[in-house]
Amino acid sequence: MATYVFTAEQLAQIEAIKSRYPSVQSATMPVLWLAQDAFGHVDADVQQLVADTLGLPASHVHGVATFYTQYYKEKKGKHVLDVCTCLSCHISGGYDMLHHLENRLGIKAGETTPDGLFTIQSVECLGACGYAPMMQITNDVFVNELTPEKLDQVIDTLKKGGSPDFEPIGLVNNRETA
Amino acid sequence: MSFDWKTYQPLLIPNIPGLADIKVYEQHGGYVQYKKVLGDQTTWTPEAVTNEVKSSGLRGRGGAGFNTGLKWSFMPKPDGGPRYIAANGDESEPGTFKDRTIFEFNPHSFIEGALIAAYAMRITAVYVYIRGEYRSWIRMMEKAIADAYAAGHIGKNIHGSGFSTDMYVHSGAGAYICGEESSLMESLEGKRGYPRVKPPFPAQRGLWGRPTTINNIETLANVPLILRIGAEAYSQIGAKTHPGPLLYGISGHVNKPGVYEFPSGMPIETLIHEVCGGVKGGKKVKAVIPGGSSTPPLRGDQLAGVCMDSDSLRTAGSMLGTAGMVVMDEDTDLVDVLTRIAHFYHHESCGQCTPCREGTGWLEKTLKKIRRGDGTPRDLELLLDICTQMEGRTICALADAAAWPVRYTITRFREDFEARVKTPVHAHA
Numbered sequence A: 001m002a003t004y005v006f007t008a009e010q011l012a013q014i015e016a017i018k019s020r021y022p023s024v025q026s027a028t029m030p031v032l033w034l035a036q037d038a039f040g041h042v043d044a045d046v047q048q049l050v051a052d053t054l055g056l057p058a059s060h061v062h063g064v065a066t067f068y069t070q071y072y073k074e075k076k077g078k079h080v081l082d083v084c085t086c087l088s089c090h091i092s093g094g095y096d097m098l099h100h101l102e103n104r105l106g107i108k109a110g111e112t113t114p115d116g117l118f119t120i121q122s123v124e125c126l127g128a129c130g131y132a133p134m135m136q137i138t139n140d141v142f143v144n145e146l147t148p149e150k151l152d153q154v155i156d157t158l159k160k161g162g163s164p165d166f167e168p169i170g171l172v173n174n175r176e177t178a
Numbered sequence B: 001m002s003f004d005w006k007t008y009q010p011l012l013i014p015n016i017p018g019l020a021d022i023k024v025y026e027q028h029g030g031y032v033q034y035k036k037v038l039g040d041q042t043t044w045t046p047e048a049v050t051n052e053v054k055s056s057g058l059r060g061r062g063g064a065g066f067n068t069g070l071k072w073s074f075m076p077k078p079d080g081g082p083r084y085i086a087a088n089g090d091e092s093e094p095g096t097f098k099d100r101t102i103f104e105f106n107p108h109s110f111i112e113g114a115l116i117a118a119y120a121m122r123i124t125a126v127y128v129y130i131r132g133e134y135r136s137w138i139r140m141m142e143k144a145i146a147d148a149y150a151a152g153h154i155g156k157n158i159h160g161s162g163f164s165t166d167m168y169v170h171s172g173a174g175a176y177i178c179g180e181e182s183s184l185m186e187s188l189e190g191k192r193g194y195p196r197v198k199p200p201f202p203a204q205r206g207l208w209g210r211p212t213t214i215n216n217i218e219t220l221a222n223v224p225l226i227l228r229i230g231a232e233a234y235s236q237i238g239a240k241t242h243p244g245p246l247l248y249g250i251s252g253h254v255n256k257p258g259v260y261e262f263p264s265g266m267p268i269e270t271l272i273h274e275v276c277g278g279v280k281g282g283k284k285v286k287a288v289i290p291g292g293s294s295t296p297p298l299r300g301d302q303l304a305g306v307c308m309d310s311d312s313l314r315t316a317g318s319m320l321g322t323a324g325m326v327v328m329d330e331d332t333d334l335v336d337v338l339t340r341i342a343h344f345y346h347h348e349s350c351g352q353c354t355p356c357r358e359g360t361g362w363l364e365k366t367l368k369k370i371r372r373g374d375g376t377p378r379d380l381e382l383l384l385d386i387c388t389q390m391e392g393r394t395i396c397a398l399a400d401a402a403a404w405p406v407r408y409t410i411t412r413f414r415e416d417f418e419a420r421v422k423t424p425v426h427a428h429a
């Protein structure tokens, strides 16, 4: 069993989080996020740490962690590629993008490459429907208007240790390109 | 409409570079309305502010379209205890991607609006709930709120007015249902997002058992504008019964998808063929979902004269919802699209109510069967039957949101479904 501990700095952050709410229980989600950022996932051991730190029952923390899809209940690849296949992305080729990634990485949606570098997931609408098809990388940056070539570039960048930048989309009413 | 969209100057997200910066926002009249209210509390009593918003006609931009000032007036009299606003930036309904443009380009208009609302309802803390996937935008909002604290707009005894309030961001973590207001409150309380049975309503018993008002991000971003130009002038913008500027999020098969700001009530055909540069490849429109995936689709051949306001859309047989419009061209396989929508609602049902938990599953399963080519004409009747058993029988409106697209896609595009229950075609996994 892996042992996880929060650093003094993280514990101070947790105190700051608690001070924002009238009940300790409300800190559950932000502290799960903090833990996931620190350890890469919130498996049963990390959930126990969160529960102990907040003085809440482990069953409560487990219940919350399992309700929300963005918490990783087990270890995932270093880069989690969440390809949107929902309504607008679907009609704009979202599944083609997903299948391109599956072919390129030799795994299916929901799986992780043997080298532990990539996990692919097919996800619901990410709130970027006008920039479809799109994906999100490891709960963070959005990559818009995907093409197979753009996907290949992203994979190459991630393999080299880089990360795609935040893509500005321009002020409203000023959109020039499709 | 004599309105010329080409010369329209956006009001909610004005075309000012760098407006997300608090200094730029203040140079362009930012926080002036808020200070005006705080500085003259005899004229601008909390009731006067609420009445101004009420008479502006502003209606919620989160989907249900309730009169905002009226909602504020439901808050009970202050009793000295805490009172809350939960600002709804969950933005998870497929086809909806507008609130993020406020976070990115004009976050302070939202913050100022939320603070004016906080003053009007004597709120002690505002929680800004933002979907967890919007991490980039959460960072932007955290910075904007920190800047507003530093400028003295939030905190204790703000600008010496005697009014105090706090503002915090709370990140979701991937659950569509948390956009439903009572689920959102459960999530803020650190629990699984199970919607609550109403009554009691949030104004009576909301967050941590205290009076709470839930408003959408775009709704609150309209408030400084109302105070700047006055309720009367605001009520003249766009459609009479649903006035104001509106963020239209347009996606699907158009040449220039994106978020556009225009007055409410824009004709759908103008939005598609002029604003968005027409349908890709010059194709015809087969179907339009006007306001997010839960709103009934309209037929492409019945769009003439239909406008993006609640009355016009009701007459046409749909709803304004979130004004997240999805355009589908003539080659779109609606059986396939509807199956994908059904999958979404099945995936997102919280499972508390039997009609929703079971119904969303049956809708998806039956549609998959039809898509595979194994469906029979009886399955179409079965689908409509399931819808009837789901509508209006559950704790929250997710079950209705799941049933409406099924009911209206089947009844309005019956020929597509009938052809499919006879001719088997295979599609995506």
Ligand SMILES: Cc1cc2nc3c(=O)[nH]c(=O)nc-3n(C[C@H](O)[C@H](O)[C@H](O)COP(=O)(O)O)c2cc1C
Binding pocket: B059, B060, B061, B062, B063, B064, B065, B066, B068, B088, B089, B090, B091, B092, B093, B176, B177, B178, B179, B180, B181, B182, B214, B215, B216, B217, B219, B220, B396, B397, B398, B401
């Ligand atoms: C299943 C479901 C999901 C919802 N999702 C959202 C959402 O993402 N954002 C939002 O503002 N309102 C959403 N709503 C509507 C809210 O419950 C609520 O009516 C709204 O936030 C009130 O704000 P408004 O009056 O300013 O529109 C949703 C409702 C339901 C039933």
Ligand code: SF4
Binding pocket: B177, B194, B195, B348, B349, B350, B351, B352, B353, B354, B356, B357, B394, B395, B396, B397, B398, B399
């Ligand atoms: S209608 Fe569906 S989502 Fe809403 S409370 Fe019931 S089961 Fe949950």
Ligand code: FES
Binding pocket: A084, A085, A086, A087, A088, A089, A090, A124, A125, A126, A127, A128, A129, A132, A134, B094, B095, B096
């Ligand atoms: S449908 Fe993919 S981002 Fe909305």
